[in-house]
Every structure is written in C-alpha cells, then in structure tokens.
Amino acid sequence: MDLPNLLQVLGDYDAQSSVVEAIYRMSTSFERSKCVTQWFPDLDCTLHSLFIRISEFDPDCRRFLNAFNAFHGDNRKVYTLPCLSAIIGKLPLSKPKDPSYQKFWVDFNLGSQTILLLCHKQPDIIRMESSASPPWESLVLDQDDIQKVVLTRTVQVYILEIVMVKVEKVAELFSSPLSLEIKSRLTEVFVFEFAPTVVLEKVCALLFCEKFKIVALEPEGWVNIAARASCTQSGVRISWQV
Structure with missing residues (x-):
C-alpha cells in the first residue's frame, strides 16, 4: 500500500x-x-x-x-497550532462544538499554500440566525487571496492579522448562506491570537514570504522562554540572536 x-x-x-x-x-x-x-x-x-x-x-x-x-520537525509540510481566539472583522469564531475537539486548531499548509480553520460562528450569532445547530465551517484562506500578514509579538500573546484582498473573498469562504447580520459584521481582516511560539513566526515566513512582517512590542532585550520551549518541543531549529 x-x-x-x-x-x-x-x-x-x-x-x-x-x-x-x-x-x-x-x-x-x-x-x-x-x-x-x-x-x-x-x-x-x-x-x-x-x-x-x-x-x-x-x-x-x-x-x-x-x-x-x-x-517530522523541519521536514513537515503541515504546521498545526492551537489559537486562543479568532475573529473576522466583528464576527467572533469558536472551535467546533464537538466535546472531543479539545482545541481551536489552525492548519498552515505549505503544499497547498493555504490556512485551514474549522470553526463555528459564536453562539450569540448563531441564535440570531437560527435555533438549529449549524454545521462546522471549513474556512480555507488561500495565499493568492491574501494581501498582507502581520504578526505582532507581545509578552503574553502573539497576534496574527491576515488582510484579505477584498471582503467579498471572505464571504465566499463560508459554505452555509450568510444572513445580512453576519455579512454586516465581516471585513477583510482576520485576527488570531496565539500563545507565544517561534513556530508561528517560522511557518508564516515560509508561507507568506514578502507579504509577512513582524512587529515586536516586547520590552527591549526580552527573551521569551515559553516561545523557545514551544519551538524545541515542535522539532523546529532556529538560530537565536539575542
């Protein structure tokens, strides 16, 4: 086989x-x-x-x-990281409601040059649309539809901002029909929050190249031990300059 x-x-x-x-x-x-x-x-x-x-x-x-x-460490072609939160414009997203789906996973696919996010719209938004339980959404952000990516590093959280080419591309990501209320909340900007990890810096640089930049807001001389640890545990090897 x-x-x-x-x-x-x-x-x-x-x-x-x-x-x-x-x-x-x-x-x-x-x-x-x-x-x-x-x-x-x-x-x-x-x-x-x-x-x-x-x-x-x-x-x-x-x-x-x-x-x-x-x-497979550095040789892998798919990097998967748990995010702390995700929002599109003013539309908050949450992880699938299956109790066995323990974390809010984001897949960075180097082969297909995409980001995959399995999610639900937040419960308060769901209730406004329908009383029925909605299916999972599988949002695929294609590199060609992305204008720029900015990673803002702070001491406690890494904020990843992905700006799509136009808001119409965002609406097209959803498989289920969107109400006028949902559409009014959408913008072309995705914002993800992650625990500090150098793996996120590495995969974004590999995936987005010249579209990607880092904004460092940590205090001068700050070394994030947690970010280094997550890098080591994930099998990623990076030369550190402090």
Whole structure:
C-alpha cells in the first residue's frame, strides 16, 4: 500500500485526512494492527498506537496527524497550532462544538499554500440566525487571496492579522448562506491570537514570504522562554540572536 507514503509528501491537512480515511476504508482492523510498523517504519510506537486506535474519525485522525506532522520537525509540510481566539472583522469564531475537539486548531499548509480553520460562528450569532445547530465551517484562506500578514509579538500573546484582498473573498469562504447580520459584521481582516511560539513566526515566513512582517512590542532585550520551549518541543531549529 503506497498511501501511507503520501502523508509526508502532502502539504495539506485536508488531503492528509482523506488519505487516512482511504487507508481505513481499504483495510481491516487486523491488517492495520499487523502492518502499521511496515506502513510507517520511521514512526515510534506512540504514533503507531494513535493510528490504529482511530475510531471517532475526525478527532482521532486529528490527534494522529498533529503528532505525525510534528514528528517530522523541519521536514513537515503541515504546521498545526492551537489559537486562543479568532475573529473576522466583528464576527467572533469558536472551535467546533464537538466535546472531543479539545482545541481551536489552525492548519498552515505549505503544499497547498493555504490556512485551514474549522470553526463555528459564536453562539450569540448563531441564535440570531437560527435555533438549529449549524454545521462546522471549513474556512480555507488561500495565499493568492491574501494581501498582507502581520504578526505582532507581545509578552503574553502573539497576534496574527491576515488582510484579505477584498471582503467579498471572505464571504465566499463560508459554505452555509450568510444572513445580512453576519455579512454586516465581516471585513477583510482576520485576527488570531496565539500563545507565544517561534513556530508561528517560522511557518508564516515560509508561507507568506514578502507579504509577512513582524512587529515586536516586547520590552527591549526580552527573551521569551515559553516561545523557545514551544519551538524545541515542535522539532523546529532556529538560530537565536539575542
């Protein structure tokens, strides 16, 4: 089976997820337990266990692929980071409401040159639209539709501002119809908040190149130990200049 070898080559989380789903559809539980070390010979036993224990597909596949991509360090083509908050203009977003979806994940896809965000509109906005529970939104921000990206570093939080080419492109990201109330809240600006991490700086520089700039608001001489630690834990190696 050649599908497992595609996972490291594919630079898109959705594509990786589709490959894992295909493997599961084409194999039995016994075959997966028997062949997992052959399919993924470079992975350790923890990742093998995460793979063969996939049952509730979306959250279990997410756990496996997050660990799989992080395992490959600098060679990975998908970087996944949990954000603290996300908002488009005046429209707040939240993580999917599935209790097994523990964090608000943002996927930075170097292969497809996109950012993927699985989300819900905030509960108060949902109630204004309908009493029914809405489906997840899968927002894909394409590099070609992005005008500029600014990362503002502070001591306690990193703020990532993504400015789209025009607000119409933002409305097109949603799969479900948007009410006039929702549309009135939209602007071309996405704002994400992350815990300080150098991994975010690295992946934004790789993904956005000349569109990307950093605004440092930390005190002069400040060294963020937490950001360094997250960098080391994620397998990213950066030359530090203090």
